[in-house]
Amino acid sequence: MHQTRSVRAGLTAAAVAAVIAAPSLGAPALAQAGPGADCVDGRAGIYPCDHVDMDSFLPLPVLGLGNGNDIWGWTDPETGKEYALMGSSLATGFVDVTDPADPVLIGYLPSEVPGVFLLWRDIKVADDFAYIVSEIDGHGMQVFDLTKLRDATGSPPTIFSADAVYTGGPEGEEGLGHVHNVFVNEETDIAYPVGSNTCINGGDDPENGGLHMVDVSDPRNPTFLGCALVPAPTDPEAPNNNYSHDVQCVVYRGPDPDHQGSEICFGSNEDAVVIYDVTVPTAPEILSVTGYDTAAYTHQGWLNADQSVFVFGDELDELDGTVGNTTTYTMDVSDLDAPSAPKAFTHDSTAIDHNLYLTDGFMYQSNYAAGLRIFDLATSSLVDAELTEVAFFDVFPAGDPTEFVGTWSNYAFFDSDTVVVSTILSQESGLFVLDPNLTKVSIGDAAATEGDGGTTPMTFEVVLEEATDDPVTVAFQTADGTAVAGEDYEEASGTVTIGPGETVAEITVQVLGDTVEEGAETFTVTLSDPQKGLLGDAEATGTIRDAQSDAAPGGAGDGDGAVREPAPPLPATGGGLLWVTLGGVLLAATGGLRRRRR
Known part of the structure; x- marks a missing residue:
């Protein structure tokens, strides 16, 4: 706080109080220590x-x-x-x-x-x-x-x-x-x-x-x-x-x-x-x-x-x-x-x-x-x-x-x-x-391959950067991109909660199957209104792949929170070498190579 530097002597309580405009003081505070209050609807008490x-x-x-x-x-x-x-x-x-x-x-x-x-x-x-x-x-x-x-x-x-x-x-x-x-x-x-x-x-x-x-x-x-x-x-x-x-x-x-x-x-x-x-x-x-x-x-x-x-x-x-x-x-x-x-x-x-x-x-x-x-x-x-x-x-x-x-x-x-x-x-x-409540909550991209009919779940991970003592709740809403709600996926909205001591929750969106070859299509899931936390990366892209597609377009690669269909079963082999391609790299393995778990 500022004071005029020529004034060094001790001040009386009345003199210090006079610095404050009286109308600004409002009602005196409670005279006893009190409990806390959560911030709800813009007020803590x-x-x-x-x-x-x-x-x-x-x-x-x-x-x-x-x-x-x-x-x-x-x-x-x-x-x-x-x-x-x-x-x-x-x-x-x-x-x-x-x-x-x-x-x-x-x-x-x-x-x-x-x-x-x-x-x-x-x-x-x-x-x-x-x-x-x-x-x-x-x-x-x-x-x-x-x-x-x-x-x-x-x-x-x-x-x-x-x-x-x-x-x-x-x-x-x-x-x-x-x-x-x-x-x-x-x-x-x-x-x-x-x-x-x-x-x-x-x-x-x-x-x-x-x-x-x-x-x-x-x-x-x-x-x-x-x-x-x-x-x-x-x-x-x-x-x-x-x-x-x-x-x-x-x-x-x-x-x-x-x-x-x-x-x-x-x-x-x-x-x-x-x-x-x-x-x-x-x-x-x-x-x-x-x-x-x-x-x-x-x-x-x-x-x-x-x-x-x-x-x-x-x-x-x-x-x-x-x-x-x-x-x-x-x-x-x-x-x-x-x-x-x-x-x-x-x-x-x-x-x-x-x-x-x-x-x-x-x-x-x-x-x-x-x-x-x-x-x-x-x-x-x-x-x-x-x-x-x-x-x-x-x-x-x-x-x-x-x-x-x-x-x-x-x-x-x-x-x-x-x-x-x-x-x-x-x-x-x-x-x-x-x-x-400053811990950030983010959502990662996801992908799924649609079937010829019915629904296929696409799961998005909602991640808290560190665990907290309180549950963190955040709202979410899907929105069309090239994919259209009701035709390519089921519209979804609501809230998701990450429990105390936890860091991950999931949002599942149902992908609608069809037999039409359309190429990869996308929609978004956006987080909003976090309770007990802040928004980090608040928007994720969901990529719908045709069954015939080998890979999703950019934005849903390894490490981005994508959920992919499991690889098809590998054929049984004897003691010979089995040559497979994973991520563009040619690999050799002997005997019964098991598919990689994700």
Whole structure:
């Protein structure tokens, strides 16, 4: 969330609430934790949704955390338990979400500066340690050993203390105090507090804290490594671009051959995306600074899997009117030294966008009043800013105002596919534990040889890409191609269900036999309206062959889900060789060759 960077003092609850337009708050949420609700006919309880079930929620009053903010997660490598780390104005809460229908508040880590109320807090996790920062003056970066959660039951919730607090910094500056955000590169054990009171570039803004690098290879003894600074502009009217609001740093394995294996950071720096090479922390390089015409507050972003595209949001472009509806930007970073100009995708909503993350083929966006929005990267073109939304869960059912209400962030990296979502004010509930139904269901082509009369079954396989705990139901409908329903096949429609723990179901269409030589004819079967899943390859071709045909036309070959008539019996042979042709390959076999089973 954005704030004016000259305002650093603790705010009162009334002052923070005044940021929110009162009419947008709607009725207060339930004051007690409640059960979940499946997404049925576009609603999960009172919440608008599509392909996302609500397993449970814990309202902020129950969590006792004040106003909510950032969220992250941790999976215990020994027990497999999953925990949500929920930030707030007062503390960080640890919630066991291993059973997503029954979350348990385990305990809290209070702010390092007690008694100060401030909305902003951020959390990241690496190697079983949490790294927590706050905008509170003098807070520093807390380091917390998450394995302590193993011995806590939540009855009552445990009040924890930090294992270390980092307040270091460059010589000649005060130590790390207030910090807006933090990122940790788990591969290199480097933490990156950003937007702090340190790493100033000497410009006219005394609060333009840039990239601050910390060695956390020994988490209980973090040490300062260096600052990565954007040079101050000579033109006083030019943007400074040193202040970094958020950052993602990776060991680079993307398409740019000049930077393979380097530690590269992508900073969202108010007016531009700044790409750094910090392989040598004491001698960092600025590779590029890329602005865009509608820039209002470059907020946060994330790389795609092959590190070729950086996707980011601008938190104030909707509010300031530089764009209309919610806007997401994509930037081709195949050349780190000269990235392409950002391209814009416009959503249907008018909400302000906030944090987004890309993982396992999907993008998860927390867009304030519009809630959690999920995009399928397989059917999107990131480089062209063409995004396909496939699911959502709206945590703020009162509407989509262009205001700071609704969801702050989400964590979608659990192996269980549970997604946890944080919200801001106590009037809007608190921690949502969600179950997106994103497994794709597809249908394969099929073929059958018609008889001289009667019917012959043609069987299509409907395949789920992975088994789920819930049944997945999908509708289907046949449609004519060159084959005509009632003459060549029987029209079919209905639904088919793949049971829990299963991955395959079948649709059977009856082919009508005749004695007329017509050549191969085709029709289609199309899937629609999946329940508890998404559509993958939704259309299949059914090929009807004449009895005299030796092969189906293209589209129904081996491995495509086709069902074929069994081969005719082979003649008995003695001990001599039998020569047969299979798939165009001449084969020899001795004795009683048996036909191949399919």
